[in-house]
Amino acid sequence: MKENGVDNPAFEPPSPEEQRAAPGLSRPSPGEEPRREELCGWGRCAPRGLQLCNNAKGYLLFYSLLSVFQGIIVNGLINVSISTIEKRYELNSSLTGLISASYDIAFCVLCLFISFYGEKGHKPRWLAVGSFLIGLGSLVFSLPHFTSGVYKYGEKLDDTCPATNGQFYNASCTPGSQSSLSNYLYVFILGQLILGAGGTPLYTLGTAFIDDSVPKHKASAYIGIGYSMSLLGPAVGYVLGGQLLKIYVDFNHHVRTDITPEDPRWVGAWWVAFVVCGFCTWLLVAPFSYFPRHLPGTQKIKAEKISEAHHDGKEHKDTSDFPRTLWSLLINPVLMCLVTAAAVEALVATGFATFLPKFIENQFGFSSSYSATLGGVVLIPGAALGQIISGTLVSKLKLDCKNIIKFIVTTCSIALALNSVFLFAKCGNEPFAGVSETYNGTGTLSNLTAPCNENCRCLRSVYLPVCGTDEVQYFSPCYAGCSSVSNQKSGKVYSNCSCIVNPKSTFDNITNGAITGKCASKCTVLPAFLFFFFLTVVFTFMAVTPTTVAILRCVPDTHRSFAMGVHMLFLRILGTIPGPILFGVAIDNSCTLWSVDKCGKTGACWIYNNHLMAYTLMGISATCKVIAIAFTITAFVLYKPPPVQTSASQKTIETETSVQL
Incomplete structure (x- = not known):
C-alpha cells in the first residue's frame, strides 16, 4: 500500500483470510492465529508444543540463558582462572593480558558487519550461530589441559634465616629461556577469538530483536531483565570457578599430590567448568533455530510505534549501502553523544570490576579470595538491581526519548555525588x-x-x-x-x-x-565503604538500560541493530579495553614496593600507598563521570524529535475510513 505515493514499509497488505475475518481493518485481530512464517519450528515442521515459547517472554528466557552462559565463561571463569593459567603454562601477565583482550578484538572487528547484515537476516538464527560459537570457544579454551600432559611441580623450601639456596620449582635463572608450554598461548587466544565472534550477535541483534518484538513502553523492562541476567553469569562464574580451583588440576588422571590449595605451587581444576558450560551453551542452538524471523504480532507492534528518531530537518532514506548507513549514524550527534557517554561510564565500570578486589585487599587488609568475594557481593547485585530498577521505571513511566536522556543525567549526577565515598572510606598503611x-x-x-x-x-x-x-x-x-x-x-x-x-x-x-x-587492619570504615559504593554501583548502572533504549529510539527503525553495533564498538574501543589498562597504570603508580624475581627483574607490586591509591581512583572515576554527564546533557540539548505524527496503523484505519465514507 502507498501513502502519498510512497511505500509504507511498516504496513503489510492483509491476506484474503484476514479481510474476511476482520473486514475494514488492515491488521489481524487479537485472537487470530499466527501465519505460517510466524510459527516456531523448522519449515513445515512446527509442533504445537513449540508455540508455547513463540512469544516475547519465551524469547527473553532463552536470550537470558545465553547471556548467563556467556557471562559465566567470558567474564567469570576466564577472570578467575587467568592467574592459574599463568602458573600452569608459564605465561607472564602481559601475555595473559593479550588473552583477555582477544575477546574484545574479535568483537570490535565483527560487530559492525554482523549488526548491519544481521538486521536484514533471521536474527534468532544468528543467535543460534552465536550459541554454537560460544560453546566451541569454551571447549577450545579448555583444550590445552587435554594435550599438555600432567602438571609437575618442584620442591618448596621454607624461607627462614639463613635462607637456603632453593627456589620454587627448583628453577635456575636462565633469562630468555621459554618453556614449550607457553606455546599454548595461541590456543587460548583462538578460544577467545571464537568467544568474541559468538558474543557479537547477542548484544547487537539480540537486543534489537527484543525492541522489535514488544511495545515501546515495555522494551526497557525486557532489555533491563536481559542485561541483568548477563550480570548473573559472572557471579556464577566466580563462585563455580573458585570452588573448582580447590580441586587438583589432574584429578581425572588420579594423580597423588602432597600439596594443598594454600601452597603457591597448587594448580586447580580450571578447565572443568569450561567443558561443562561449552556443552550447555550448545543446548541453546536448537531453541534459537526454531524461533521465526518475526514473533507473532510483531507487524502490528511495529505499525503502532511512532518513530522518535533524531530529526535534523533532513530527509533520511533507507539504504542497503554499508558505508552510507555507517556514515549516517556517525553524523547523528545525539547517537554519538550517548555512545561516548556510555563508553566513558564503561571505562569506570570495567576498571572497578577488575581492580575493586585489589583495592579492598590493600585498603582493609583482607586476603585476595575474601576481597574478591566482597567485591562480587557489591558489584554484581548492585549492577543487576540498577538495571532492573531503571528498566522498570522507564517502562512504567512510559518515558519518551527526551525524558529518558534526562533520566540518564539524573542518575549519573547522583552517582557522581556518591563517588566521594573514596574521600572518607580510605585507610592508611599498617x-x-x-x-x-x-x-x-x-x-x-x-x-x-x-x-x-x-x-x-x-x-x-x-x-x-x-x-x-x-x-x-x-x-x-x-x-x-x-x-x-x-x-x-x-x-x-x-x-x-x-x-x-x-x-x-x-x-x-x-x-x-x-x-x-x-x-x-585497624581500619573500621569497611561497612560504610561497601554501603555507599553499593549505592554508587546501583545509580551508575541505572543509566545502562535507559542509554540502550535511547540509542534504539534516536535512530531510524531500520538502523537499530547497526546502531547497537556502533554502540558496542565504541563501548569497547573507548571503554572496556582501555579501562583496566588505565586503572592498572594508576594503581601501579601508587606502588611502594615491587617484587624482584630470581633474575633481578621487577615483577608485581607487593605494597601500595593506600591514600594515593584511593585519591587516584576517585579522581579517574569522577573525571569520567563528569565527561559522561557533559555528553549526555549535550545529547539532551541537541535532540530534536520528529514532527508530530501518527502510527502506521492509525494512518491505515483513517485512510480506509475515509474511503468507506
Missing part, C-alpha cells in the same frame, strides 16, 4: 618493616635489608608476609630474622626472630616471633 618504617631505628627506609637480617641471604623473589609480635608486618620470615618454624593449630608460627625486639603480644607463648599472614 606498619611494614623496611617500607613504611625502619627496622627499630636500624637500616634505611624503603630497604628490606637491615643489620638484623643482612646475614640471612633472604630471597626477594618470594613474598611470604608475616605479622610479628611487635604488630609490624615483615616481607617474609627470613626478613624478620626468624630462624625456627613450628606448625600449630592456627598455622605456622616462627620464632627466634632477630628483627622483632619490642613485642606487644605473644603467639603460642612465643614473644619474639611471627605468624603467617598480614597484620590485621
Whole structure:
C-alpha cells in the first residue's frame, strides 16, 4: 500500500483470510492465529508444543540463558582462572593480558558487519550461530589441559634465616629461556577469538530483536531483565570457578599430590567448568533455530510505534549501502553523544570490576579470595538491581526519548555525588618493616635489608608476609630474622626472630616471633565503604538500560541493530579495553614496593600507598563521570524529535475510513 505515493514499509497488505475475518481493518485481530512464517519450528515442521515459547517472554528466557552462559565463561571463569593459567603454562601477565583482550578484538572487528547484515537476516538464527560459537570457544579454551600432559611441580623450601639456596620449582635463572608450554598461548587466544565472534550477535541483534518484538513502553523492562541476567553469569562464574580451583588440576588422571590449595605451587581444576558450560551453551542452538524471523504480532507492534528518531530537518532514506548507513549514524550527534557517554561510564565500570578486589585487599587488609568475594557481593547485585530498577521505571513511566536522556543525567549526577565515598572510606598503611618504617631505628627506609637480617641471604623473589609480635608486618620470615618454624593449630608460627625486639603480644607463648599472614587492619570504615559504593554501583548502572533504549529510539527503525553495533564498538574501543589498562597504570603508580624475581627483574607490586591509591581512583572515576554527564546533557540539548505524527496503523484505519465514507 502507498501513502502519498510512497511505500509504507511498516504496513503489510492483509491476506484474503484476514479481510474476511476482520473486514475494514488492515491488521489481524487479537485472537487470530499466527501465519505460517510466524510459527516456531523448522519449515513445515512446527509442533504445537513449540508455540508455547513463540512469544516475547519465551524469547527473553532463552536470550537470558545465553547471556548467563556467556557471562559465566567470558567474564567469570576466564577472570578467575587467568592467574592459574599463568602458573600452569608459564605465561607472564602481559601475555595473559593479550588473552583477555582477544575477546574484545574479535568483537570490535565483527560487530559492525554482523549488526548491519544481521538486521536484514533471521536474527534468532544468528543467535543460534552465536550459541554454537560460544560453546566451541569454551571447549577450545579448555583444550590445552587435554594435550599438555600432567602438571609437575618442584620442591618448596621454607624461607627462614639463613635462607637456603632453593627456589620454587627448583628453577635456575636462565633469562630468555621459554618453556614449550607457553606455546599454548595461541590456543587460548583462538578460544577467545571464537568467544568474541559468538558474543557479537547477542548484544547487537539480540537486543534489537527484543525492541522489535514488544511495545515501546515495555522494551526497557525486557532489555533491563536481559542485561541483568548477563550480570548473573559472572557471579556464577566466580563462585563455580573458585570452588573448582580447590580441586587438583589432574584429578581425572588420579594423580597423588602432597600439596594443598594454600601452597603457591597448587594448580586447580580450571578447565572443568569450561567443558561443562561449552556443552550447555550448545543446548541453546536448537531453541534459537526454531524461533521465526518475526514473533507473532510483531507487524502490528511495529505499525503502532511512532518513530522518535533524531530529526535534523533532513530527509533520511533507507539504504542497503554499508558505508552510507555507517556514515549516517556517525553524523547523528545525539547517537554519538550517548555512545561516548556510555563508553566513558564503561571505562569506570570495567576498571572497578577488575581492580575493586585489589583495592579492598590493600585498603582493609583482607586476603585476595575474601576481597574478591566482597567485591562480587557489591558489584554484581548492585549492577543487576540498577538495571532492573531503571528498566522498570522507564517502562512504567512510559518515558519518551527526551525524558529518558534526562533520566540518564539524573542518575549519573547522583552517582557522581556518591563517588566521594573514596574521600572518607580510605585507610592508611599498617606498619611494614623496611617500607613504611625502619627496622627499630636500624637500616634505611624503603630497604628490606637491615643489620638484623643482612646475614640471612633472604630471597626477594618470594613474598611470604608475616605479622610479628611487635604488630609490624615483615616481607617474609627470613626478613624478620626468624630462624625456627613450628606448625600449630592456627598455622605456622616462627620464632627466634632477630628483627622483632619490642613485642606487644605473644603467639603460642612465643614473644619474639611471627605468624603467617598480614597484620590485621585497624581500619573500621569497611561497612560504610561497601554501603555507599553499593549505592554508587546501583545509580551508575541505572543509566545502562535507559542509554540502550535511547540509542534504539534516536535512530531510524531500520538502523537499530547497526546502531547497537556502533554502540558496542565504541563501548569497547573507548571503554572496556582501555579501562583496566588505565586503572592498572594508576594503581601501579601508587606502588611502594615491587617484587624482584630470581633474575633481578621487577615483577608485581607487593605494597601500595593506600591514600594515593584511593585519591587516584576517585579522581579517574569522577573525571569520567563528569565527561559522561557533559555528553549526555549535550545529547539532551541537541535532540530534536520528529514532527508530530501518527502510527502506521492509525494512518491505515483513517485512510480506509475515509474511503468507506
